[in-house]
Amino acid sequence: MTKVLIPTGALGLGFDRAALARGVAHEPDLIAVDGGSTDSGPHYLGTGTSKYSRGTVKAEWRALMEARAQARVPLVIGTAGTSGADAAVDWLVDITREIAAETGQRLKLAVLKSGQDGAAMAEALARGRIMPLCPAPEISAELLMGCTNIVALAGAEQIQEALATGADIVIAGRTTDTAIISALPLSQACHPGGAWHGAKIGECGALATTNPGSGVILIAFDAEGFVVIPMGETARATPYTVSAHMLYENSDPYVLYEPGGHLDVTRAQYVTLDDRRVRVTGSEWVPSDRYTVKLEGARPAGFQTVSLALVREPRYVENIRAWCDDVRARCSEQARASVDGDFSLELRIIGADATLGPLDTGARIGSEVGVLGIVTAETEALSREVAKILNPYLLHHPLTEDEPTPTFAFPFSPLEMSRGAVYEFCLNHVLALDDPMDAFRLEIVEIGA
Amino acid sequence: MTRLVDVATKVRSKNAGPFWLTCDIFCGTPEVFARVCEALSSKRVAAVLHTEAASLKRFEITDLNVLKFSLPRPYVQGTRLDRDMHGASYANLLAEMEIN
Numbered sequence: 001m002t003k004v005l006i007p008t009g010a011l012g013l014g015f016d017r018a019a020l021a022r023g024v025a026h027e028p029d030l031i032a033v034d035g036g037s038t039d040s041g042p043h044y045l046g047t048g049t050s051k052y053s054r055g056t057v058k059a060e061w062r063a064l065m066e067a068r069a070q071a072r073v074p075l076v077i078g079t080a081g082t083s084g085a086d087a088a089v090d091w092l093v094d095i096t097r098e099i100a101a102e103t104g105q106r107l108k109l110a111v112l113k114s115g116q117d118g119a120a121m122a123e124a125l126a127r128g129r130i131m132p133l134c135p136a137p138e139i140s141a142e143l144l145m146g147c148t149n150i151v152a153l154a155g156a157e158q159i160q161e162a163l164a165t166g167a168d169i170v171i172a173g174r175t176t177d178t179a180i181i182s183a184l185p186l187s188q189a190c191h192p193g194g195a196w197h198g199a200k201i202g203e204c205g206a207l208a209t210t211n212p213g214s215g216v217i218l219i220a221f222d223a224e225g226f227v228v229i230p231m232g233e234t235a236r237a238t239p240y241t242v243s244a245h246m247l248y249e250n251s252d253p254y255v256l257y258e259p260g261g262h263l264d265v266t267r268a269q270y271v272t273l274d275d276r277r278v279r280v281t282g283s284e285w286v287p288s289d290r291y292t293v294k295l296e297g298a299r300p301a302g303f304q305t306v307s308l309a310l311v312r313e314p315r316y317v318e319n320i321r322a323w324c325d326d327v328r329a330r331c332s333e334q335a336r337a338s339v340d341g342d343f344s345l346e347l348r349i350i351g352a353d354a355t356l357g358p359l360d361t362g363a364r365i366g367s368e369v370g371v372l373g374i375v376t377a378e379t380e381a382l383s384r385e386v387a388k389i390l391n392p393y394l395l396h397h398p399l400t401e402d403e404p405t406p407t408f409a410f411p412f413s414p415l416e417m418s419r420g421a422v423y424e425f426c427l428n429h430v431l432a433l434d435d436p437m438d439a440f441r442l443e444i445v446e447i448g449a
Numbered sequence: 450m451t452r453l454v455d456v457a458t459k460v461r462s463k464n465a466g467p468f469w470l471t472c473d474i475f476c477g478t479p480e481v482f483a484r485v486c487e488a489l490s491s492k493r494v495a496a497v498l499h500t501e502a503a504s505l506k507r508f509e510i511t512d513l514n515v516l517k518f519s520l521p522r523p524y525v526q527g528t529r530l531d532r533d534m535h536g537a538s539y540a541n542l543l544a545e546m547e548i549n
Contacts, residue, residue, distance in 0.1 A: 039464060042527040043527070135468055244513055248473075249463050253517055254508075301528070354532065355532055355533055355538045359499055360542070425468075425528075428467070
């Protein structure tokens with residue numbers, strides 16, 4: 001049997017410390033935690049920076065490093081620093097060094113990097129080693145070279161390689177959410193379908209239980225399947241909470257694609273063991289003919305400046321769409337005549353349909369609206385220049401010519417706010433590898449006193 | 450007029466990676482599940498999401514009384530025209546659909 005303790009769905013999200021202690025008392029063979037996801041958008045991969053506060057991450061990572069020392073088992077983090085880009089991995093390695101120095105721990109780190117060189121990816125594309133998934137954006141050598149970060153999602157094989165070094169802590173770049181959990185049970189001859197299925201159930205911590213907020217969950221893997229054991233005091237796993245978790249953030253509730261194959265849970269059986277625990281068997285792992293890893297890439301998509309004006313006067317609120325159309329047309333015309341370079345100007349009406357746009361056919365307007373102006377351009381200076389041209393319109397533009405100049409509310413000065421460079425995800429592709437380690441780099445680092 | 454939100458236990462939507470959106474309708478009982486599956490044809494759901502029925506994946510999960518739809522995201526997550534980074538608001542469009 002192989003027991004993996006998962007403290008939370010993501011480092012930085014928080015977890016119940018008492019539940020973590022209860023987990024350590026269950027004598028796990030490994031502690032595994034996810035460090036990120038694409039869920040908060042392309043900025044984090046584009047820049048290689050963390051979404052969560054450094055202080056929060058450090059405090060939680062310190063608690064997990066203490067739990068590791070107490071349990072005397074490896075601690076593994078995947079997708080370190082939100083995106084798993086090389087810079088984000090280095091960021092967490094630095095934090096780990098600080099904690100080791102502060103707590104007097106001497107540690108062996110295995111650092112697994114997932115970052116891909118743009119030129120090497122362009123060459124792989126030319127050699128037919130990069131294949132599109134559905135839906136895939138058009139890609140070219142130029143696009144690949146223009147990405148600020150490309151990462152490949154490591155699977156179980158690369159994590160196993162890192163664990164085989166005997167490291168105390170594995171800090172991995174981008175991995176699949178499940179690989180950090182499935183790697184050990186797979187190498188200890190647990191059921192392959194059970195290893196991947198249990199990993200999927202555990203990857204969001206206690207989300208697959210009746211009390212998601214408790215965070216901590218233990219998955220016990222064996223030769224036929226796995227058992228889900230929540231560590232929160234009141235958390236319960238039921239066949240319903242466990243089987244329903246396959247729906248979560250998954251476009252197909254029965255199938256999960258991983259490097260080297262896919263998981264099929266169509267025939268999985270969920271059985272209640274007692275009022276807290278569920279046992280699952282019958283999940284299948286179907287190996288693929290070719291070993292592929294998924295790629296993620298982010299590239300610059302210009303610079304943005306935004307402005308927010310608040311409109312409270314009833315006649316303007318009532319006619320806000322016509323007002324916005326007029327502001328947009330006049331401002332665009334003026335800007336085109338006075339600036340060099342391409343830009344886009346969009347006005348979103350907060351309080352009407354800013355969330356869903358044209359899909360929201362039943363949108364209703366209340367007593368006030370916010371008008372969010374978004375300027376995107378090739379340079380920072382140009383986006384700011386156009387936003388400055390927009391400002392007088394947002395402040396004073398009248399509905400008709402024959403009326404006193406109105407004045408609208410701005411919550412801030414300056415009126416325009418630079419969002420800096422913006423990025424976009426531009427890859428939904430896989431990369432074929434002859435050896436799973438081909439696209440990854442493993443380094444051993446000794447830290448601490 | 451009965452809407453989906455009046456009969457379902459929970460309606461949620463979320464990204465399934467940057468390129469996909471997935472919507473889960475938890476119906477609670479087999480009766481509500483049957484009623485919801487009947488009322489929400491793929492064609493109706495596609496129209497509400499301004500997409501083609503052919504691009505919707507539909508899953509009727511009897512064991513869970515869940516009806517699930519997945520579709521390529523209307524705009525790729527985080528691109529200039531995307532308005533909802535996590536894709537959670539799309540659920541409201543389904544929740545407000547009329548159920549006979």
